[in-house]
Amino acid sequence: MGGWAIAVHGGAGVDPNLPEERQERAKQLLTRCLDIGISALRASSPAIDVVELVVRELESDPLFNSGHGSALTENGTVEMEASIMDGFGRRCGAVSGITTVKNPISLARLVMDKSPHSYLAFSGAEEFARKQEVELVDNDYFITEDNVGTLKLAKESSKILFEYRVPTVALIDSCTSQAETPPLTMNGLPISVYAPETVGCVAVDSQGQCAAATSTGGLMNKMVGRIGDSPIIGAGTYACDVCGVSCTGEGEAIIRGTLARDVAALMEYKGLSLQESVDYVIKNRLDQGKAGMIAVSSNGEVACGFNTVGMFRGFAAENGSMEVGIWE
Template identity: 35%
Template structure:
């Protein structure tokens, strides 16, 4: 396997040097004042497996989440608030594997994970294995702001939630018949989680606000039939979520074990920082044209996702950059996704190649 960081930097610089090292003079002036991207899972999502009615429902749900985040940013709100605003309606929507509609563990429980990170100071909060919190992304943020810790689990996380005034949400709120049937089918046919979950329904959002600050958040129910307290990448800072104003904000969805092994979210941000450092060395001090292009950012993200693929993992990421770019990269047939910015961009998509700026290298 290639050295990951060398391949990432090489991928970025390939588009930057020598003749295209600098962005056009107008690039910085035309950069969006704010931008946001969301996802609702990636996997074997094929047109023939979705009815027109199902597609319309997913597109409407994605647009609802996107609108909630857009409203915050357009009104001058923070990237952190926009990320939470976008994720909450997806946690409440049973179409996604987060909050209501989360998959079942082997024991027939809904156990929820979430994480969030602020690019301003890299403060972060995460929870795993919670069962009574309606919106885990809000609890993750409380861990970030009101505890001395970054990551809380299970009963301890729920005790903390109670001390912070979160209401106890009964198990019936999270449970849906379709998810229960997936678990029963898995057990009856001795299938793997990948056989019953055609998509990884993890939800997430990344945003850049008008102050130039970045944030990222991710929320999930994990994998159908997970056992022994399994934890995926979604609540792991650096794997499923990362934000740093110096480089990017990332939220991931997919086969979490592989995303943890690669450290996907932080690896992408580190790659972009390294690319920017190399670019700065080629520019005169203070040269405003020394800006990473959208294409270069795409290449960095794709290089990391290729590492995941080489190890055998499926999934995708959403990425927001300080330059206002919103990028998708996934190695599956599709990813529920959307993006918008202050320049009028607004799109939602499901299948690979449905909009400009999407890189997809399907395995299926």
């Protein structure tokens, strides 16, 4: 075993015109989350506890698209989803359609630990949350003023918005004018600027056990009831005895490509390294979709890959290495 390691992401598809102030704020948040995870791993916390702890921190900050600060549905409400997976025994838990649970990732953990199931959704997940006595809040808690304004832009353009956090002039133009260049598409339908900001964390502890966790509010102006890749085991999240993976990006493409599971499969069946597996999946499994991922191996390796302009990400390992970045 190569010691513990951790990686965290705040989404792929970064706006190339992202203001410097927001870049610095994102780096500070990623650094804070890494420090939380590093402290837990140094204290010999299991990887599954670490990824939940870090994602809870990300859900509590409105900067990225999870928990407080989640994207809004076409009805102006928030429907969140999350999943978590323990590589030891491939135990997992996932939730969708969450509207009142303050930290969806912890509800996913409870589905894994306290229910006979792997996935609960909508009213059933909310009822399970009440029975488990988790912290509940009004749906308004998750809604920010910025997101309300950007939903208005999305409705005016009749589009799903991927860049919903910083509505720059370029974004507004893309929503209100006919572009001469072919638009980006999802499942054959036009979308706007691509910059989802799902959050995730992967970790391997000192015992070589891997875990992964992913949480999101989904797409701005999404249809009520839409489920993306984040709660789907093997698509947005996967962990086993060789690695842990968390994805971000175009959920429909990630689902079709079973991205997270494919990384593990390449390592298990083809003997590829962690980075080789990530690179192959990003290059060959997205079918023109846009996405990114972070991963750790049971040997203490860390890897990432993305085919977008950038990805909010950070890494640290027991050997002392640490990096926080946005661009390639």
